[in-house]
Amino acid sequence: MTLSRRDFTKAALGSAALVTAGAAGFPREARAATYAAYVFAYFTESPSAQGADYGLHLAVSRDGLNWTPLNQNNPVVTPTAGQLGLRDPQVFRKNDGTLVVIATDLKGTDWNSNSQYLHVWDSVNLTNFTGYRRVRMQTTNDHTWAPTVFWDASRGQYGIVYSAAEILRVNYTTDFVNVGAAQTFFSPGFGVLDGDIVVDGGTTYLYYKNLGDGRLYGARSSTGAPNSFTTYTSGLIQGSGIEAPLLHRTNEGGWRLWGDSYSPVNNDYYAWGSANVGANSWTPLNQRDYTPPLNSKHGSIAQITDAEYNALVSRWGTPGWVRLKSSNFPDRFVRHQNNVARIDAYPFDPYRDQMWRMVSGLADSAGVSFESVNYPGSYLRHYNYELRLAANDNTTTFRADATFYRTAGLADSAWTSFRSYNYPDRYIRHYDYLLRIDPLSASSSSVDRQDATFRITS
Template sequence: MTARRTLLTAGLAAAAAAALPGAAAQAQTYGAYAMAYFKESPNLTDDSYALHLAVSADGLEWTPLNQNQPVATPTAGMQGLRDPFLLRKQDGTFTVLATDLKGRVFNLNNQYIHVWDSADLRTFTGYRRVRLHALNTHSWAPTAFWDPARGQYGVVYSAHNGTRDVFMVNYTTDFVNMGAAQTYFDPGFNVLDGDVLRHGGAFYLAYKNLANGNLYVARSTTGAPNSYTTLTGGLRQGSAIEAPILVAANSGGSFWLWGDSFSPANAVFYAWQSTNIAGNSWTALNQRTFTAPISSKHAGIVPITAAERTALLTRWGAPNWNRLKSYNFPDRYVRHASNVGRIDPFPMEPPADQQWRLVPGLADSAGVSFESVNLPGRYLRHVNYAIQLATGDGTAQFAQDATFHRTAGLADASWASFRSHNFPDRYLRHSGYVLRIDPLSSGSSATDRQDATFRVTY
């Protein structure tokens, strides 16, 4: 009888978990990551003030979903968003928070934020604007964390207290009824973009110091307002940085701190890694090690299960195009400009110049040809060994010139190199940032092999 009751109890528990997809996910081991972001490009051609999603198996290489198009768009307030944030709630489902802003003209006195509920990030329900305060100030970059001592979620956001920029917090259980706003972090100087990570019984707050433009990480044993002590000495990559994100690696023992550049003209993500989040030992990551989605800005990252990642790819789809990142200039991508193949720094205008459909080789289906996304019917081909973008003319010569065979990367076997179909001793490479095909072999110089090595990414 006892065994039967045990089996019955286990069966009821399993059924309950199945009825609550979030709860089932919460009990599993996280093996992937989801990212929320909005988009901006230098000349506004790729701007999108809506919710975008990407997924990653390793937390570094990101696959934008839905062809890098929105999965949800605000319909109230300013009808646009910035700074989206993903929170896994205690029941395993998700809440999405975002700043109520559209475009690059900032409303300094918006008391509201956008909120969605989601069981699985495949659908978004309960859209609403939530009022956080009645102050004459903004509500920017909302993030949230679970405070077990209170049994509530803390919603942290940037605001002005009449003297300087600080972080405010409202406590809630449902993201509908918000508690009174109170100061969460005021170090005595202006701060922006706070992100709280609860780990190992402590709370870690990443923020930007507006006085010097650097990112910092602070620690609290309780997570209570005004209880943080700054740990780091200040971090920066690039000329300007903001929007820090703290992420604990699913594999354990490692942490990432993400940030992105302030200016849309240089919309680049940067990252650091540490094995000791409580210390002052962050190592900047080379951009060779990660790839963020095109035009992505001010992201939020949350761990998900491998099954959730698969479900999101099934629901929204991976891009039907790729990008080619240079191995030795990882801030540069293969693009066409004035019908010339070259590598240029990201971001670039128009962004679609760097997007390629890798189709079966025109001369040999075992190979590959690179068709332009924004100029369909045009392919990369070599003419006198120089790479051009040209319209396919149906000739055998064009097909051969536009066909390449993918091999293990000459500088790194986990990357890729591309051998010419009709000049099989020559490989696609850059020289002076311009693409051409040159003879290469295992005996070529390290620089030559690196010039001919690319990552096929999104």
């Protein structure tokens, strides 16, 4: 953590199958399991803290890129001791197939509040949580931030690695109740933060933030032992600032690396992809291709089975609202501001301005209308061809102006465009970031068609 950070959480959930020892003695998820989806764990913050919640949040995804928050983006569990809040939670599958949740003991941004403890829960499948406790990691008056867990087969113990005093420390445990003494794990001669560890075959990979240049780096070790890591990648950065590296396998066998942007004017996440985690070859992903959970911070992602995905959705439910993401400005979402409809770069507050209940069309149930979440009874409607938020007066004109038909996206058929009910040659589009309805067709310019194309997301 930095003194200005708005972190991700950390989670690493494998399959429902038991973890088995790999050829090199490192555990790996049993490959007999068929991975069909992913889970994301995080806490939430927004620029002026309207979206701040320091409990454990979960989201799921089929493609590992576009996410559906669970429990209406409310926490599924919250600490009841210590500082009564968490940051940076990780969900880790132990060798017996059960799960442990471990997280920083910190609520809010009081960076001088140096808890020596981590929050810990047990869980079978993230549909309930038991055995809540706090575990003391060290006796020095340093922070204990951003824990990550890995299995050290040579020791026959789990390593719990965390940020403390601009180095990474480790405690070893077999039960996440009793831990050994804190040891220095990674201290390369400059300040580091936010370690994330993945064991792949005979190699242990550690990704971290270099506090000197503000970039993310990867290091590796053939043993996973303390002080055995060598940095092998170039520094990575997107946006104006980045931290909290998140490394995970994809269901297709590749790798993704995510980083948390702590600038309040930039996208909250950036991502890279690579076919080979051991190579220095990370390619930035296009922001059109991924949409993190609303207000999510310092999270991590892992593979889950179809049964696990269905169990999580059944237990916690999916949102009753949507967001609309711009095709050609993918960091921007449709929102209302002073009753004017526009697209603005996320994140912003009030963050609920971008949340819509997409309901049956007020004038035709075959169409859709967009009701504001934070102003119930008010809808997007066009007036003099400009879109605005207005209270439903239940007139024929209002109902017609507030009704649109979903069509295949004019610029991308996998996305969506919205055709006006009462002006059927006109579509919702943005112009100078403001929304209006204009005459458009498949023969319109590429820019015009992109302006009228949106992704329906959560």
